[in-house]
Structures are given as structure tokens and as C-alpha cells.
Amino acid sequence: xxxxxxxxxxxxxxxxxxxxxxxxxxxxxxxxxxxxxxxxxxxxxxxxxxxxxxxxxxxxxxxxxxxxxxxxxxxxxxxxxxxxxxxxxxxxxxxxxxxxxxxxxxxxxxxxxxxxxxxxxxxxxxxxxxxxxxxxxxxxxxxxxxxxxxxxxxxxxxxxxxxxxxxxxxxxxxxxxxxxxxxxxxxxxxxxxxxxxxxxxxxxxxxxxxxxxxxxxxxxxxxxxxxxxxxxxxxxxxxxxxxxxxxxxxxxxxxxxxxxxxxxxxxxxxxxxxxxxxxxxxxxxxxxxxxxxxx
Amino acid sequence: xxxxxxxxxxxxxxxxxxxxxxxxxxxxxxxxxxxxxxxxxxxxxxxxxxxxxxxxxxxxxxxxxxxx
Numbered sequence: 001x002x003x004x005x006x007x008x009x010x011x012x013x014x015x016x017x018x019x020x021x022x023x024x025x026x027x028x029x030x031x032x033x034x035x036x037x038x039x040x041x042x043x044x045x046x047x048x049x050x051x052x053x054x055x056x057x058x059x060x061x062x063x064x065x066x067x068x069x070x071x072x073x074x075x076x077x078x079x080x081x082x083x084x085x086x087x088x089x090x091x092x093x094x095x096x097x098x099x100x101x102x103x104x105x106x107x108x109x110x111x112x113x114x115x116x117x118x119x120x121x122x123x124x125x126x127x128x129x130x131x132x133x134x135x136x137x138x139x140x141x142x143x144x145x146x147x148x149x150x151x152x153x154x155x156x157x158x159x160x161x162x163x164x165x166x167x168x169x170x171x172x173x174x175x176x177x178x179x180x181x182x183x184x185x186x187x188x189x190x191x192x193x194x195x196x197x198x199x200x201x202x203x204x205x206x207x208x209x210x211x212x213x214x215x216x217x218x219x220x221x222x223x224x225x226x227x228x229x230x231x232x233x234x235x236x237x238x239x240x241x242x243x244x245x246x247x248x249x250x251x252x253x254x255x256x257x258x259x260x261x262x263x264x265x266x267x268x269x270x271x272x273x274x275x276x277x278x279x280x281x282x283x284x285x286x287x288x289x290x291x292x293x294x295x
Numbered sequence: 296x297x298x299x300x301x302x303x304x305x306x307x308x309x310x311x312x313x314x315x316x317x318x319x320x321x322x323x324x325x326x327x328x329x330x331x332x333x334x335x336x337x338x339x340x341x342x343x344x345x346x347x348x349x350x351x352x353x354x355x356x357x358x359x360x361x362x363x
Contacts, residue, residue, distance in 0.1 A: 035331045043322050047314075047315065264323065276329055
């Protein structure tokens with residue numbers, strides 16, 4: 001450290017360091033060092049959010065399970081507030097998943113939730129996906145579905161079962177409502193993807209009996225708070241790597257670098273710069289005075 | 296996915312490094328100096344020095360892997 005830091009008004013360095021950790025540049029704004037505050041705020045936050053956007057907003061999360069722990073989060077958390085929600089999300093995620101379900105996630109790549117999803121019924125949500133079905137005239141029907149799905153629990157012959165309807169379009173053309181029934185598979189309510197997978201059977205009346213004639217497969221949206229900075233399952237991690245390839249790696253590196261750069265910023269807010277105000281002139285004058293050495 | 300991000304996926308990986316290097320040089324030099332003019336001068340110098348060093352390394356690696 002040089003004497004130069006004495007020439008800079010650091011106010012309360014501890015408060016400045018805490019502010020600098022929470023929001024990059026905030027500590028410097030507090031100290032009245034607006035130029036540097038603006039540089040830090042713009043550069044670090046833009047790098048961090050560019051990284052998040054490049055990685056489809058799936059780059060920042062904390063996985064605390066043994067064997068799956070991602071140490072990269074400890075670099076990302078240097079950015080402060082933008083990365084801290086990941087800790088809360090991890091805690092929510094771990095509470096929602098029992099060890100038995102975690103074992104299931106290893107075995108079942110689709111990782112559909114077993115019976116507890118009935119607790120969420122009735123469920124109404126926008127749906128998009130595909131239909132594979134045999135129509136009333138016996139012909140096969142398939143295509144892209146886009147519309148609204150409604151599911152609810154009703155008493156059945158062997159206990160409660162799920163019934164519902166899909167209303168919307170098939171390949172952009174309106175269709176009659178589809179009747180849906182068990183078996184139903186719904187992705188977990190919490191997950192790293194903004195969409196939650198859903199599949200269920202389509203039933204039609206054949207010879208006076210409700211018969212399973214096909215199924216729909218697609219996704220319903222997750223609320224923002226149920227996916228933002230939420231840990232990714234192995235399947236979700238594979239999917240994002242498959243989809244983005246090396247771009248995902250770059251995106252993660254962007255967020256790491258943003259967090260690590262903020263550590264330098266926190267130190268600058270706490271202790272001042274390595275060369276304080278005025279040292280630069282001294283250095284420059286020393287350079288000029290020093291004669292070139294000749295052998 | 297938005298069109299700019301789709302486009303970004305197509306460009307060479309090196310393009311990602313340029314803004315990243317600009318950010319690193321600006322923030323690093325801002326933590327070392329206090330006067331805005333000095334920060335900017337040193338950042339520009341740092342940026343181009345790093346570009347030259349990285350370019351030299353890439354050229355060296357390209358030459359070493361020639362005809363492999």
C-alpha cells in the first residue's frame with residue numbers, strides 16, 4: 001500500500017466494502033468516487049448479465065448435494081445481490097426434494113414427480129406440445145398443440161384420479177376440446193428450466209366406454225420464482241449443454257469473471273487503489289528523470 | 296431464443312473474448328489507479344498488450360499444429 005490512499009476519502013471502508021459486495025460500484029458511489037463506481041457498476045453487471053443471458057439464464061445456481069457441488073458458484077457470488085438468490089433457491093429446492101426422489105432422478109431421466117403432484121390440483125396453465133392420438137374415425141392424428149390445459153382430481157373407481165381438458169389449436173387450427181386422463185406425468189414444481197414438462201393420456205368414448213386413444217406431451221410454464229437461479233438437474237444440465245454447446249461454457253466463464261473482478265473492487269473500496277491519487281505523477285516524473293541505462 | 300443470441304451462437308468464439316478483455320482491463324486498471332485519465336490510458340495499453348500477446352500465442356499454436 002502506498003501513502004496515496006491517504007489522499008482519497010474512503011469514508012467508512014467497512015460500509016463501502018459491504019456496499020461494493022452487494023452491488024458492484026455501490027461502495028464507490030458511497031465514497032463519492034463516481035467515475036470508478038460507474039465503471040464497476042456497468043462493466044461487472046453487464047458482464048454478469050450477458051453471461052446469464054448467453055447461457056439462457058441457467059448459468060448461476062448452487063448445487064449443494066455431495067458429488068454435484070458446483071464450486072463455480074463461489075466465484076459468481078462475488079457479484080453480490082444478483083447471485084445471492086441462488087442460495088435461497090437451493091434451500092427451497094432441497095426442501096422440496098426428498099433423498100428418495102433424488103435417487104429416482106438418477107434412474108429416471110424424465111424425472112416426473114410421483115403422486116404428490118396431485119396436491120397441486122386443480123391445475124390450469126397454458127400448454128404447448130405434441131399430440132399423438134387416434135381420432136373418432138380411427139385415423140391417426142398428430143401435430144403441434146398450443147392452448148390451455150385444465151386438470152383436476154376426481155373420485156374414480158380405484159380412488160382419486162385425474163381428469164381434464166385441453167382447449168386450443170392443433171397445427172394452428174382450432175380443434176374440439178380433448179379429454180385428458182391418468183396416467184399424468186408432471187415435472188417438479190421447482191427446477192432450473194422456465195418450462196415444466198407435462199404428459200397425459202387422451203381419452204375418447206369408444207363403444208360407450210372411455211378408452212385411452214393417445215397422449216399429449218409438452219410443457220407448461222413455471223413461475224419466475226420457481227426457476228430463476230434454481231439448481232439444474234442432470235437432465236437439465238445435459239439439455240442446456242446439448243442446446244448451447246461451447247456458448248454455455250463461455251456464458252459460465254463470463255459470470256465467474258464478473259464475480260472475481262468484484263473482489264478487486266471490494267478491496268479497492270476498502271483500502272483504496274494500489275496507486276493512490278498523485279502517485280501517477282510521481283511515477284511519471286521518476287520515469288522522465290531516470291536516464292536510460294547503457295552498457 | 297432471441298435473434299441476437301442466435302446470431303451470437305454462430306460467430307467465432309474469439310469474439311466473446313474481446314469485450315471480456317475490455318472489461319477486465321478497465322476494471323483491473325481502475326482498481327490500481329484513481330485519476331480517470333490515467334485509468335483510461337492504462338486500460339487501453341493493457342487491452343492492446345493482451346491482444347498482442349494472445350495473438351502471438353495463437354499464431355505460435357497455429358504454427359506448432361501446422362499439418363497435424
